[in-house]
Structure formats: C-alpha cells, structure tokens
Amino acid sequence: MTPWVQAGDDLILPVRLTPGNAREEVGGVWTDARGACWLCARVRAVPEKGRANRAVIALLAASLDWPKSAISLETGDTNRLKRLRIKGGASAIARLAPIIATWVEAT
Template structure:
C-alpha cells in the first residue's frame, strides 16, 4: 500500500488520492502525531489497523521511515483481500 502521510494534523483521517510526478497514485492520510522518533509512523499504522479492523502487527512499514511517502505491507490479507481492497478504493475516491 502506498500512503502519503501528513503528520502534525489537527485531526486523523484517511481519504483522497495524490498522484506523484511519475503518475503513481498514493492514498492520503493525516495523523496528529509529530514526525519524531517514529511517532507519526506508529500513528499511521494504528489508524490503518483501526479503520481496516486488522491487527497492528500485520501492518508493516516497508519504506519511507523519514519520508512523507510510505510503502506499507499488509500481511495475511488472502481471505479478506476483497474487503481490504474495497476499503482502500473507497478512501482513494474521497476528496
């Protein structure tokens, strides 16, 4: 999953899409946590876990530790892949 994270936001939210210069689409997310010592990354994983109803331990940050553009891996989505994909597609369509 590709996410463009905005830390230090007034509220936590997931929704909307952002396209980079290479044409890749990124899901947009905002968290209240500041980008210090991994706090914003932890908050993003917690937010996704809550919204997807998925274990936090099954959502891993693969890249983007100190970057606003993150790549995450969701483990164990085989049986629930359709549900996860539907949630994510709904979020990207939001403005």
Template sequence: MSVWRQDGTDLLLSVRLSPGAAREDVGGCWTDEKGAQWLCARVRAVPEKGKANGALVALLAKEMDWPRSAFSLESGDSNRLKRLRIKGGADALARLSAIIREWVEAA
C-alpha cells in the first residue's frame, strides 16, 4: 500500500501530521494498525483553528513546487491523519511521485 494514489486527474496523499514541531519537515513513513501507510510531516504551527493544516499545505506546495491552491483537505481536519487532494497532480505524476517516493524512503 502506498501513501498516495491517483484519482482521475488528481492525486490523493495520506499524511500523518505532527504539529508544534521544532522544525518543518517531510519524510519517512508510518504504518497504522490496519497496514495503511502515511507520509510523515512536521510543522511548527499549533493545531488550532486550522493553522497546522494551512502550514502543512504551504509546506507541501513549496516542496513539491505545485500551486498551493491545488491542495485541499479531503479528511482529517482535526485529526493527525489527513488525506489531501492534489488537483491536476496526475498531469505531473512522474515528477510528483518521485518526490513523494524520496520522502517515504527518508528516515
């Protein structure tokens, strides 16, 4: 099972977010009790009023060099396990999947 999958012309990305971290970073993989894999991400923002979610989107958009407006939160608004939709991500599937693969392999 992968941390991302294609959904039409979009990508769905599964992320385990750690808010209030000392530094912002993306990398590593966490597997839940059902065997689902989640990309690990850390942001400095606190988990109140969507600040951590906004920081996560900003971090991923910057690191992927993809428009911030293309990211939307599908699920996990108040949970550390989040599913993000990246609109139009399938158009750059090879490039984006290579970036995600590097993050997952980083430990």
C-alpha cells in the first residue's frame, strides 16, 4: 500500500491530522469509507489560525529531512483530512519511500 501519489516531479501525501495531541508523530494508516488510505499524523499544536497545519508541515520536513519551504498544503486547510505536496519528492522517491513505508507499517 502506497499512500502517496506522484504528480509530475512532486509527491502528494494524504494525511489525517490529529491536532492537540500529547506527542508529535507520524505513523499508521486510516482508511476512509471510500477505501482511500490516509497517513496518520499527530501534532501538539491546536487547530487555530493555521498552527496545526504549520506544525504538520514542520513535522514532515524534519522526519523526511526535506525543506519546509518545499512542503505545502494542497487541500484541507480547515479539515482533518489534508493533502500535502512535497515539491521535488518524486526525484527522491528512492530515499523517501522507505521512510514513508515505516510510517505505514506503524499501524
């Protein structure tokens, strides 16, 4: 199961975010009613004025060793379900795929 979608040179990563959590972590997969897979992420930040969105971008950037400026929110600004674009991620899929796979296996 691969939770990402390649879009040209970029990767689109669907994420189900839980804000206001005690820990910041990425791991596990949530499947919606249509069968789509969403990577689970938890951040301490509250969902107020974009704080949780910025926190999940920072968490993914640190976890993937990728520049924060190259990760952007595609959809889900005020929703728990988000699609994040990792600019240039497709060219580094050999390095990123094993990291994302460990998150998927952490169910």
